[in-house]
Amino acid sequence: MSAAREAVALPVLFLTVALLGGVSPGPPVAFVPPPLFALVLAVLLMAVLFRSGVLIPARLVDGSRSALANANGVVVIVTLYAATAQAFHLLTPSSGLPLLLFDGFLLVLLINTFVTSPDRVELLRSLMVIFGSGFVLKFIILASLSDPAGGRLKRALLLLVEGATLGTLTQEPMPPSVGYIAFFTLLLFLVGVWALPAAPPRHHSRAMTRS
Amino acid sequence: MRERIVRAGGLVVVVAYAATIAWVYARQPQTMAQVSGGLAAGLGAYHIDEASFVDGLRFFRRDQFMEARAAFDRADPAQRDAATQFYISYTYYREGWGHLYDDRRLFARGLEAVDRAIALAPKGRLVVDDPDLQMHSADELKAELQRGVQRDLSPLRVFRSRK
Numbered sequence: 001m002s003a004a005r006e007a008v009a010l011p012v013l014f015l016t017v018a019l020l021g022g023v024s025p026g027p028p029v030a031f032v033p034p035p036l037f038a039l040v041l042a043v044l045l046m047a048v049l050f051r052s053g054v055l056i057p058a059r060l061v062d063g064s065r066s067a068l069a070n071a072n073g074v075v076v077i078v079t080l081y082a083a084t085a086q087a088f089h090l091l092t093p094s095s096g097l098p099l100l101l102f103d104g105f106l107l108v109l110l111i112n113t114f115v116t117s118p119d120r121v122e123l124l125r126s127l128m129v130i131f132g133s134g135f136v137l138k139f140i141i142l143a144s145l146s147d148p149a150g151g152r153l154k155r156a157l158l159l160l161v162e163g164a165t166l167g168t169l170t171q172e173p174m175p176p177s178v179g180y181i182a183f184f185t186l187l188l189f190l191v192g193v194w195a196l197p198a199a200p201p202r203h204h205s206r207a208m209t210r211s
Numbered sequence: 212m213r214e215r216i217v218r219a220g221g222l223v224v225v226v227a228y229a230a231t232i233a234w235v236y237a238r239q240p241q242t243m244a245q246v247s248g249g250l251a252a253g254l255g256a257y258h259i260d261e262a263s264f265v266d267g268l269r270f271f272r273r274d275q276f277m278e279a280r281a282a283f284d285r286a287d288p289a290q291r292d293a294a295t296q297f298y299i300s301y302t303y304y305r306e307g308w309g310h311l312y313d314d315r316r317l318f319a320r321g322l323e324a325v326d327r328a329i330a331l332a333p334k335g336r337l338v339v340d341d342p343d344l345q346m347h348s349a350d351e352l353k354a355e356l357q358r359g360v361q362r363d364l365s366p367l368r369v370f371r372s373r374k
Binding site (some may be wrong): 003004006007011012015019028029030031033066068070071072075079109117130 | 214215217218219220221222225226228229232235236237240241242
């Protein structure tokens, strides 16, 4: 991995995710830190990334590297953790039954992924599916359910849904910009994870062993 | 050598960016003016617009409080100057003050402004040397605003005078 990618591109990208993940455009504008459960989910995802070879700490922090390079490596790991926590925060609904369901679903999904230990490519695909479906559920389906605008039929259906779920399903209406910011943020996060240094190719070591 | 420069420069950029994000989350700025003003204040480079401040003072002394607030807001868009925030709070006090009752909504906004002024003042101590005012310290102004926010049913309040 190039020094520029490790020292500048990846940390800046992850910090941008950490910044945008908590933005609530309002009004009033608010910057919301991740809840405790998002921190737990982020730890789990870091473990999954490590186990699947997406995150290889030895490529970032190692005795053979200079102190400066190790500092850059530590920054990448710390900013990745912050970005992961904010990505989960962004993905989960703000309140009610959907929050409980999403958190439970993500917890089980991550534990399951950890146990099955997919390889790098499989995990990246899996992350795309998790974040993509989470985005669609929260910012398209739930947002549409919680949108107060609409015709009589929609309002009647919403009233039925509200009654059936004791008012725990619908969320606070979101400004339209929220979805666009979330899409951009999650895309940045996935690009950052994909750009993490991969394991070095093995054929060199095999060739050396043979010789 | 080039790699070391890139790594060191990257570290500096990232630490500065992270500090900015931490500041944004801690201070919760509402406008870009507050963001840029807050960052400039952090570097000691923030200055209020003196002309607007003088306009604000002129309006304030003529009891044109809404105009005064508009001018003070223009002078200190980032809300980073303790004295300007003190005067903004004072406009809310004078506008909201009444012989029979105080306007609690205005007093509450005045409290927010004086709290900002106290937070910005060194060690929380703010004294404004203005002969036109009867309360010179942020502590007095805050206490007066707090008294106004609380319900006072005493008939003697009609004999009070505006400070």
